[in-house]
Amino acid sequence: MKIGILTSGGDCPGLNAVIRGAVLNGIKTHNVEFVGFLDGWRGVVDGDVIDLPRTRVRGISKQGGTILGTSRTNPFEGPNGGPENIRKTLERLGIDAVIAIGGEGTLAAAQRLTDAGLKIVGVPKTVDNDLDATDFTFGFDTAVQIATEAIDRLRTTGESHHRCMVAEVMGRHVGWIALHSGMASGAHAILIPEKPVSLDQIAQWVTEARDRGRAPLVVVAEGFVTTDMEAPHSERGLDSFGRPRLGGIGELLAPEIEARTGIETRATVLGHIQRGGVPTAFDRVLATRLGMAAVDSVMDGLWGTMVSLHGTDIVRVGFEKALDNLKTVPEHRYDEAAILFG
Ligand SMILES: Nc1ncnc2c1ncn2[C@@H]1O[C@H](COP(=O)(O)OP(=O)(O)OP(=O)(O)O)[C@@H](O)[C@H]1O
Ligand SMILES: O=P(O)(O)OC[C@H]1O[C@](O)(CO)[C@@H](O)[C@@H]1O
Numbered sequence: 001m002k003i004g005i006l007t008s009g010g011d012c013p014g015l016n017a018v019i020r021g022a023v024l025n026g027i028k029t030h031n032v033e034f035v036g037f038l039d040g041w042r043g044v045v046d047g048d049v050i051d052l053p054r055t056r057v058r059g060i061s062k063q064g065g066t067i068l069g070t071s072r073t074n075p076f077e078g079p080n081g082g083p084e085n086i087r088k089t090l091e092r093l094g095i096d097a098v099i100a101i102g103g104e105g106t107l108a109a110a111q112r113l114t115d116a117g118l119k120i121v122g123v124p125k126t127v128d129n130d131l132d133a134t135d136f137t138f139g140f141d142t143a144v145q146i147a148t149e150a151i152d153r154l155r156t157t158g159e160s161h162h163r164c165m166v167a168e169v170m171g172r173h174v175g176w177i178a179l180h181s182g183m184a185s186g187a188h189a190i191l192i193p194e195k196p197v198s199l200d201q202i203a204q205w206v207t208e209a210r211d212r213g214r215a216p217l218v219v220v221a222e223g224f225v226t227t228d229m230e231a232p233h234s235e236r237g238l239d240s241f242g243r244p245r246l247g248g249i250g251e252l253l254a255p256e257i258e259a260r261t262g263i264e265t266r267a268t269v270l271g272h273i274q275r276g277g278v279p280t281a282f283d284r285v286l287a288t289r290l291g292m293a294a295v296d297s298v299m300d301g302l303w304g305t306m307v308s309l310h311g312t313d314i315v316r317v318g319f320e321k322a323l324d325n326l327k328t329v330p331e332h333r334y335d336e337a338a339i340l341f342g
């Protein structure tokens with residue numbers, strides 16, 4: 001048996017730990033061989049693979065990024081795309097099954113290919129933590145840790161200058177990173193896509209914090225909209241899948257806050273720093289377990305399912321469960337955090 005592994009969509013700390021977990025379990029428990037597709041679905045469509053012997057995954061669980069590379073290639077496009085061409089390519093390469101590690105886009109593509117008869121098992125991945133049917137995704141804990149450390153630093157310089165600091169974190173559709181890093185760093189306002197808030201309300205929280213002698217700290221997710229905005233702020237065109245590139249809401253908010261409160265305000269965008277570098281121990285363990293479990297799913301022929309964290313157990317769920325809904329921040333989690341605002 002030969003299994004092909006791919007990593008697709010935005011990268012995420014822990015991808016390499018998944019690959020290592022899969023290869024080690026596959027070799028030690030099931031005596032299977034592995035290849036890696038280069039650059040996500042691009043490698044599947046082009047038949048571009050490398051061998052993944054045990055020596056190739058040695059020591060990689062602590063490495064950020066992905067040794068296989070990633071892309072936002074659509075496997076249904078191009079002269080070699082689509083299920084029939086991919087089936088022929090896999091046959092030519094002697095690959096019996098595919099493990100696709102990715103977010104909702106990658107898993108949606110995997111679902112369509114599985115529906116067309118291909119043998120694919122998924123591993124959920126996203127720093128945003130927005131995939132449903134799994135309690136956490138690996139990469140999220142690392143992103144929160146990085147964001148929290150950065151925000152702690154913004155805090156001390158803000159305090160020295162009696163400034164309001166605005167920290168912008170990732171989160172296209174959901175505010176999990178903002179919620180957790182904001183709560184961990186004691187933010188006076190946490191602004192998330194799920195909860196539009198007026199500029200006057202933000203200014204009120206900032207003023208309250210200043211009046212208590214604090215240097216106000218605002219954490220905002222890139223996908224946040226004020227009650228006056230119709231869509232998330234985007235000033236950098238579209239990504240390769242045609243979606244607006246987000247980022248810059250912090251710089252938009254800073255002068256508005258300054259104008260309303262009279263407090264000098266600075267914005268910092270953390271950006272891709274949140275996706276780089278070594279994964280936390282939590283993410284390494286979660287990713288390793290998911291990789292191992294994905295191989296077990298392949299051996300059980302569970303095509304069209306992904307492995308997922310449920311409590312402390314790794315379970316198997318259908319792609320559709322993960323894709324039906326985004327896992328947004330529930331109202332009660334926002335309300336709980338909001339007790340600390342101002
Ligand atoms: N419904 C779909 N059908 C076929 N291909 C899709 C579909 N949705 C997304 N894809 C392909 O899968 C690629 C990966 O999806 P996407 O860019 O959303 O990354 P992801 O896996 O969701 O990770 P993230 O969004 O967290 O970075 C997309 O660029 C696109 O080419
Ligand atoms: O710059 P890239 O790689 O297109 O990805 C940015 C997007 O990826 C994410 O980090 C994860 O989906 C989003 O929060 C962000 O909008």
Ligand SMILES: [Mg+2]
Pocket residue numbers: 009103104105106
């Ligand atoms: Mg996506």
